[in-house]
Amino acid sequence: MKMDDTSLREALRAESDDFRKLEEMHGSLDKKLLELSDSPNPSPDDEIEEKRLKKMKLRIKDEMYRMMQQYAEGQKVAQQN
Numbered sequence: 535m536k537m538d539d540t541s542l543r544e545a546l547r548a549e550s551d552d553f554r555k556l557e558e559m560h561g562s563l564d565k566k567l568l569e570l571s572d573s574p575n576p577s578p579d580d581e582i583e584e585k586r587l588k589k590m591k592l593r594i595k596d597e598m599y600r601m602m603q604q605y606a607e608g609q610k611v612a613q614q615n
Contacts, residue, residue, distance in 0.1 A: 537609060542602040556598050563591040 537545070546553040570576065570584045 537606055539602065542606055546601060546605055550601065553598065553601055556594050556601075560591060560594045560598070563587050563594070567591070 543553075543557075547557065567584060567587050570580055570587070573580060576584070
């Protein structure tokens with residue numbers, strides 16, 4: 535049975551400290567980005583910081599999806615045995 539993204543996230547949340555840390559970091563960056571976007575007159579430094587945070591958030595998301603793919607592959611192999 536193929537696991538969907540929600541099931542994979544739940545399984546990894548339960549089994550992986552690293553995955554939970556990445557989720558927390560992703561959420562924290564999201565919060566910071568919301569705070570920056572609420573600024574009525576962002577400074578050039580704010581705009582640079584926003585771009586930096588978005589890139590960092592994307593790298594974390596990519597790592598989370600990589601972990602999800604590896605976990606799904608592991609589950610697939612385990613089911614075949």
